[in-house]
Amino acid sequence: MARKTTTQSKIVWTVIAWVVALVIFFPILYAVITSFKTEPEAIDGFSLIPSGTFENYITVQTQRDYFKPFMNSVILSIGSTILALIFAIPAAWAMAFAPTKRTKDVLMWMLSTKMMPAVAVLLPIYILFRNFGLLDTRIGLTIMLTLINLPIVVWMLYTYFREIPGEILEAARMDGANLWKEIVYVLTPMAVPGIASTLLLNIILAWNEAFWTIQLSTTNAAPLTAFIASFSSPQGLFWAKLSAASTMAIAPILILGWFSQKQLVRGLTFGAVK
Amino acid sequence: MTLKTVLLGACSALAFAGMASAETLTIATVNNGDMVRMQALTSEFTKANPDIQVEWVTLEENVLRERVTTDIAAGGGQYDIVTIGNYEVPIWAKQKWLLPLDGLGDKYDIDDLLPAIRGGLSLDGKLYAAPFYGESAMIMYRKDLFEKAGLKMPEKPTWEFIADAARKTTDRKADISGMCLRGKAGWGENMAFVSALNNSFGGRWFDEQWKPQFDQPEWKAALQFYADLMKDAGPAGASSNGFNENLTLFQQGKCGMWIDATVAASFVSNPKDSKVADQVGYAMFPNKDGVDNHGKWLWSWNLAVPASSKKAESAQKFISWATSKDYTTLVASKEGWANVPPGTRTSLYKSADYQKAAAFAAPTLAAMDAADITKPTVKPVPYTGGQFVAIPEFQALGTTVGQLFSAVIAGQSTVDDALAAAQATATRDMTRAGYIK
Numbered sequence: 106m107a108r109k110t111t112t113q114s115k116i117v118w119t120v121i122a123w124v125v126a127l128v129i130f131f132p133i134l135y136a137v138i139t140s141f142k143t144e145p146e147a148i149d150g151f152s153l154i155p156s157g158t159f160e161n162y163i164t165v166q167t168q169r170d171y172f173k174p175f176m177n178s179v180i181l182s183i184g185s186t187i188l189a190l191i192f193a194i195p196a197a198w199a200m201a202f203a204p205t206k207r208t209k210d211v212l213m214w215m216l217s218t219k220m221m222p223a224v225a226v227l228l229p230i231y232i233l234f235r236n237f238g239l240l241d242t243r244i245g246l247t248i249m250l251t252l253i254n255l256p257i258v259v260w261m262l263y264t265y266f267r268e269i270p271g272e273i274l275e276a277a278r279m280d281g282a283n284l285w286k287e288i289v290y291v292l293t294p295m296a297v298p299g300i301a302s303t304l305l306l307n308i309i310l311a312w313n314e315a316f317w318t319i320q321l322s323t324t325n326a327a328p329l330t331a332f333i334a335s336f337s338s339p340q341g342l343f344w345a346k347l348s349a350a351s352t353m354a355i356a357p358i359l360i361l362g363w364f365s366q367k368q369l370v371r372g373l374t375f376g377a378v379k
Numbered sequence: 380m381t382l383k384t385v386l387l388g389a390c391s392a393l394a395f396a397g398m399a400s401a402e403t404l405t406i407a408t409v410n411n412g413d414m415v416r417m418q419a420l421t422s423e424f425t426k427a428n429p430d431i432q433v434e435w436v437t438l439e440e441n442v443l444r445e446r447v448t449t450d451i452a453a454g455g456g457q458y459d460i461v462t463i464g465n466y467e468v469p470i471w472a473k474q475k476w477l478l479p480l481d482g483l484g485d486k487y488d489i490d491d492l493l494p495a496i497r498g499g500l501s502l503d504g505k506l507y508a509a510p511f512y513g514e515s516a517m518i519m520y521r522k523d524l525f526e527k528a529g530l531k532m533p534e535k536p537t538w539e540f541i542a543d544a545a546r547k548t549t550d551r552k553a554d555i556s557g558m559c560l561r562g563k564a565g566w567g568e569n570m571a572f573v574s575a576l577n578n579s580f581g582g583r584w585f586d587e588q589w590k591p592q593f594d595q596p597e598w599k600a601a602l603q604f605y606a607d608l609m610k611d612a613g614p615a616g617a618s619s620n621g622f623n624e625n626l627t628l629f630q631q632g633k634c635g636m637w638i639d640a641t642v643a644a645s646f647v648s649n650p651k652d653s654k655v656a657d658q659v660g661y662a663m664f665p666n667k668d669g670v671d672n673h674g675k676w677l678w679s680w681n682l683a684v685p686a687s688s689k690k691a692e693s694a695q696k697f698i699s700w701a702t703s704k705d706y707t708t709l710v711a712s713k714e715g716w717a718n719v720p721p722g723t724r725t726s727l728y729k730s731a732d733y734q735k736a737a738a739f740a741a742p743t744l745a746a747m748d749a750a751d752i753t754k755p756t757v758k759p760v761p762y763t764g765g766q767f768v769a770i771p772e773f774q775a776l777g778t779t780v781g782q783l784f785s786a787v788i789a790g791q792s793t794v795d796d797a798l799a800a801a802q803a804t805a806t807r808d809m810t811r812a813g814y815i816k
Contacts, residue, residue: 145652148627168415169437231453240455320446323405323457324434337439338410342623 133355140349144342161349169335171353178328178357180243181318182311185250186304189258192251194300197262198288202271212263215256223253223316234321241323249321250311257310258303265299266292301368305361312358329354402693403432407447408462409440411680413512413720416710417701423709424700431693440567447685451476456687459694463508465499465679465752466767472507478684479505482695487703491724495750496679499763508681509702513722514642515746516575516676516766518662521655524548524555524635535663535673538579538604541636545612548635557612559634560605563621564785566777571766572638573784574777575674577601579666583756584768584805589814591805593780593798600667603794606787618789630654638664640678641746644739645717661742663749672757675765677750679722722747772812779804 139147140162141155165171200208230249231240239245269292277291293300315330322331333354336347362369408414414437421433436458438446443462450457451471463471471477483489483506489497492510500508518541520532528547533540545557561572574584582597592598609617612635614628622639626646629637630653637643650656664674682701684694700706704726710719716736719727721743727733728744737743752765762768767777780801786792809815 145627145631148624149631168418227449228453231449231455235453235455240457319438319442320449323407323436327436331436331438334439334442335410335437337442338623342627343410 133359136348136351136355139345140352142345142348144345147344147348148342161345162353164346165336165349165353169332169350171332174327174329174332175357177243177322177326178312178330178354181246181250181326181328182308184243184247185254185311186307188247188251189255189307190300190304193255193258193262193303194288194293196259197266198292200259200263201266201269202274212260215259219253219256227320230317231320240321241325241327243326246318246321246326246328249317250314253314253317254307254310258307261303261306262296262299265296265303268299269295298368298371301365302371305365305369309358309362313355401430401432402690403434404459404690404693404697405434405436405457406460406462406682406697407436407438407443407458409443409680410437414462414680416714416718417511420706420709420713424697427700428693428696431696433697451685451687454687456685456689458685459688459690460682460697461685462511462680463683465496465508465510465677465681466764466769466773468500468508468681468683469502469763469769470771471683472502472505476686477507478686478688478691479507480509480684480695480698481505482692483509483699484696487699488726491704491726493723493725493747495677495747495752496723499677499679499752500681508683509698510679510681510723511702512642512720513677513679513747514640515678515722515743515750516572516639516664516674517641517644517742517746518636518638518664519629519644519647520544520636520660520662521548521632521634521658522660523655523658525660532660532662536665537668538665539668541665542604542608542612545608545636549612554633555635556614556628556633557635558608559614559620559625559628559637560609560617561621561625561639562609562613562618562785562788563624564618564778564781565621566767566774566781568621568781569785569788570777570781571676571678573602573605573781574768575664575676575766576605578756578765579664579670579672579674580604581667581670581672581757583758583760585760585762585809585814587759587761589761589809591802591809593802593805598798599794602784602787602798605784606794609788613788618785640676641739641743642721644743645721645737648738649717659738661739663742664746670757673746673749675750675752675755677747677752677765770814772808772814776805776808779808 138153138155141157141159143156143158143160146152146156200212234240234245239248273295274287274291277287282291313330315334318328318330319334322328333347333350336343336350418435425431425433444467447458447461447463449455468477489506493513496510496513497506500506500510518532518536525532525544525548528544530544530547532544541558547557549555549557561569563569577583577598580597580601582595582601583592585591614620614633620628622643625634625637625639626643628634629647632655637647644659644661647653647659648656664676666673682698684691684698688694702723704724707719707724707727711732716730716733719733721727728740734740750765753763755763755765762770767773783792783797783800787794787797806815
C-alpha cells in the first residue's frame, strides 16, 4: 500500500514538475516559434504552427551587427562574474567561519540593496559614471554588473561554505596553512560545486540584465540586451523580428544552461536536504 | 629598409592619422521604417564627408525618451543627435537642453519646411530641431465596402456621417469592423486619438486657468461617441489595439475605416503588405457638425542636437543632409517616391513624381495644413499641441487618463465614472505641479 502511494505521489509530482517547467519555458518557446512566422502571422492571434520563414533572421542580420554586442555580452558576464567571485569568496569565508554578532545584519543589509528599484538611483549612478568617464565602457558595465549581483553571490557562497566543516580548515591551519592558502587550497576545492553553480547563475544574471546595460551604454559597450531593444518599433510590425533577435540573444546562454544543468542543479540544491 | 617600405609605412601612418581624426557622431533613434532606411543610406553621407563617421543607437520609443532625457539632464554627452517628437522639442528647448540649429547651411531652404511643422519646432524664432518626417491624421477607408453599402465619402465628413457609415459597413459574419480606432492606453496611443476627437467636438483639456475640463459636456459627448462607436462597429479587443494592431487589421481587410496617422497611408496602399491596397480612399479627419476643428493632430520625428554634444558642427552637417531635399531625391532614386519621408517639405507635395506615386499626397498635405497646433481648440487654451498638451506633465497624466478611457472601451468602466476619475486625477496633478493656484 505504502509503495503504491509512493508511486502515485511520484507520478503526481512528476506531472506537476513538467507542468511548472513548461509554464516557465513557454514564453521562450513561443518567442522561438514566433521568430519563424511572418509579421502578420505573428500578430494574428495565438498559434503554435509557424510558416517556417527565415526572413526575420535575415533581416535582423542585415539591419544590425550581432557580433559586437555578442562579444560585449560575453566579456561583461564573464568579467563581472570573475570580479564578483574575487570579492565574494573572502567575504563569504569571513561570514561563514569567523562570524560576529552583526554578520546576519550585514548579510541582510547586502540583500536589502536588491530591494530598491534600480531607477531610483539611476541619476546619481549616471553622474558618477559620467564623472569617472565610465559611460559606454566595458569596464564601467563590468563594475556595475559586479555590484548588482554581488549580494546574491555572497549569499550563495555563504550558504555553501557553511556546509563545510570548520574542523577541516582548523586542521589546515594546524598544518601551517596561512589564510590565503586556507581559502585557495582547502576551502575553494571543497566548495567547487557551490562556486561553479554560483558562477553559472551569475553569468546568466549578468547576460540577461537589461536595465543598467541599456541605460549606461550607447555603441561601444552595448550588449545583446540593447541589440534586442533596437527591434521594437512604434510604427510597423516588429514582433517576429523582435522574437528572432531575442532567440539569437538568448541562444548562447540557453546552450550554456543546458550543458551545465547537472552542475547547476547540484549546486543549487547543495545542502538543501540537511 | 627600402624606399618602398618607408613610403608604405608613411602612407599607413597617414591613413591611420586620417582615421583617428575622423569625428564619430552617435545618433539615438527609433526603429521606424524611415529611420532604418536612413541608416542604410548613411554611407552616402560619410562618402561625401570622410571626416565624419556615424554610429547608431536604436531603441524602443519610450526607452529612447527615458535614456536621452537622463543623458541630457545629467550632461552625459553620449549623443550628438537625438530623434525626438514635436512634443519634446519646445519643452527641451525651453530647458536649454537643445542647441539652436543655425548651421544647416545656405542650401538648406528652411522656408520650404511646412509652416505647421516648422512652427512646432521653433522657440523665439529659432529652429531647435529639423523634421525628418511628419504626419497628421486622416480617415483611411475601403472604397469597395462604401460602394457596396451605397455610401459616398465626402471630402470633409462629419462624425455623424462617419458613425452611420461605420455601422453600415460593419459585417460581423465576414469579420469586418466598420471602424478601427486606437484603444490601447497611453499618452501617445489612445489619448492621441481621443484628444484629437475631443478637439473636433469643441472640447479642450484645460481652460485658460489650467482647470481640467473633463466635467464639461464636450468631453462627455466625445467619449460617449467613441465608446458607442467602438461597441457597435469596433473590432473585438479594441481596448488593446494601438497603431500597429489596427494597421494589421486594415491591411488584412478587416476594417471599413481606420482613423490614424497619415504616415499609415503608405503602408495600407503598399500591395506587398496590404490585401486592400487598391481599394483605399482617404478623407479629412472628421469634425462634429458645426465645429470648425479637424482634430489638429500633428506629429513629427525630428533630429536635434543636445546641448551636451561636443560635435555640434558635424551633427548639424548630418542633420542638414538627412532632412534636405537632396535626401528626398536620394530615397526616391533608391526606393521609389512612395517611400520618401513625408510631411516635412512643401516642395515634396509640389513634385509631380510624388503625386503620381502617392495617392495619399494631397489628403496628407490638406490634413497637415489644417493642423495648426498653436491654436488647437475652438475655445481658448493656455497650451499648444493638438493630440497632446505640450507640458512636461502630460506624459504621465495622459497615460493615466488613457488607462481610464481604455477601461471604458473594454467595458470595465462607464463614461461618467472615467470622466469623474480623470477630472479628479488631472485636478490633483495640475495643483501639485503648480499650474492651479
